[in-house]
Amino acid sequence: MTSQAVRNSALLSIAALASRLLGWVRLIVLLAAFGADGRLDPYLAAFKVPDIIYQLIAAGPLSSVLVPLVVRMRAEGDTARAHRMISAAILIFGLLALAVALLALLFASSIANLLAPGIGAAGQEEVAQLSRILAPSSVGLGIVAVASVWSAASERFIASSVGPVVYNLSVIIFTIFGASSLGTTAPAIGTVVGAALFALIALLDARAGGLRLVRPSFGEPLLLRALGSLAPRIGGLLVIQVVLTGLVAAASTLGAGSITAWSYALSLVQLPLAMVAGSIGTALLPVAARVLAREGRDGLARITRTSLGAALWMLIPVALLGALLAADPARLVLGLDATSAVGTMLAAALSVLLLSLPIQGITSVATRLCYGTGDTTGPVICSVAGATTMALSVSPLISLFGFSGLALAVLVGELLESLLLLLRLRMHLGGRLIRDLVQPVGAVLVVALLALLCAALLATALGTLLTRESLLLRALSDSVAAAAALLLYLALSARLGLAAANAPLDALRHAVAALRARVGVGS
DSSP: OOHHHHHHHHHHHHHHHHHHHHHHHHHHHHHHHHOSSSTTHHHHHHTHHHHHHIIIIITTHHHHHHHHHHHHHHHTTOHHHHHHHHHHHHHHHHHHHHHHHHHHHHTHHHHHHHHOTTSHHHHHHHHHHHHHHHTTHHHHHHHHHHHHHHHHHTTOOHHHHHHHHHHHHHHHHHHHHHHHHHTTHHHHHHHHHHHHHHHHHHHHHHHHTTOOOOSOOTTOHHHHHHHHHHHHHHHHHHHHHHHHHHHHHHHHTTOTTHHHHHHHHHHHHHHHHIIIIIHHHHHHHHHHHHHHHHHHHHHHHHHHHHHHHHHHHHHHHHHHHHHHHSHHHHHHHHTOOTTSHHHHHHHHHHHHHHHTHHHHHHHHHHHHHHHHTTOOHHHHHHHHHHHHHHHHHHHHHHHHHTTHHHHHHHHHHHHHHHHHHHHHHHHHHOSOHHHHHHHHHHHHHHHHHHHHHHHHHHHHHHHHHOSSOOHHHHHHHHHHHHHHHHHHHHHHHHHHTOGGGHHHHHHHHHHHHHHHHHHHHHO
16 A cells, blocks of 8 residues: 555544444434334334435445546546536436435335335334435435545545534434434434535535536546446446345344344444445555556555455454454443343344454455456446345345344355455456465464454453443453453564554554654644
């Protein structure tokens, strides 16, 4: 990874941490307002509608196709042409998002039947009503998608950093002040307002990066080719979102609060995933295209090994320690009783989903690297294969393992997708990509297992010292054990000079040095 990519990745990691921490606050506020008895299920089910739009348009597809084009045009000095192309894209996808919002308004009842077949007629009616309220947020997210293309091409990540924070704050504020009088309508309105503010921030950031809205050029050959290559990507994502929506529908049949438990487990896992793999992948996209143009396959192979190794170095210990120790701290933070149905389901799903973190990290980073080579079809094929595996395995896994079967289906599908993506990358880069990763990742796994053993022993020792049994004390002892194990992992990685740890440790040293310099200047 280049120094600029490392700095951008660090910025995005900090922003992702702030956003995800606020996301936790949002989850806590929602549970405090509506409880864990199933009253929150309709809102979380209805939220799948704008979430699908975000995933189809805003969460990567446009950037994967358009960012390399904008980077190339600007590098060639053809900025005016880039302005015309982005102006056309904003109009196209803004209208597309508007059309989807109108469809959500017109067919809200049918959508509710698909999203939550197991929550009863009254619950489905609430899902339909909330879907109508949430529909306008799709337009804001469509604007965010295109405006963020220009910002990413300029290696500006202010909107990507600040926008999600504002979005979460909007939901939190509306829930706190409106839940008692408006019910679940309050967070739905907060979602719409947050999406509108996110869109405004994205436009202002893109304008600060030099974007000027001009007469659009719909006949731009590069745009037409980009849209053509984008079609299979969106089609593949649609398949994935249908499968993930099917998982929500399956959860709705497993009892009151099951949608809440499943949605919260997924949200909690996104914190480390977004901080690590998402941040690395977002920062890598413009860098990968540039390195490939300047250094060829050898340069791209170098940053591929570095970025995948760094992601795995950060995610493997989190996965192992989280699967062992995260359940009680998560339930404590969310205010869930350890013996409640939602608390039990959350713990079961969270442990399995955390184990899938390194696999999801490979998927996220490898997908962006494929995009950097101009390959948008390969990741689609891999994603569809993984999603299909999820869909085929979820029913038998639920019958065998109950609620945990949902998370196991995700793990199996993600594993297949990550393996296919690595094979795809090896095809583009040549050499021995997978073999080159085995040794450094094996060393990381050994060190992480030693840290896990330390955590298990320490948690057991602390547990024997507890004078009384309580969720608070168990959560505190588990948190202390996890923190000690992570410090041991960090120390061993530095001491042994693990290759996969070099880039993140260098970034950490740079951040500490910069902080010390600022403190020294201030004093």
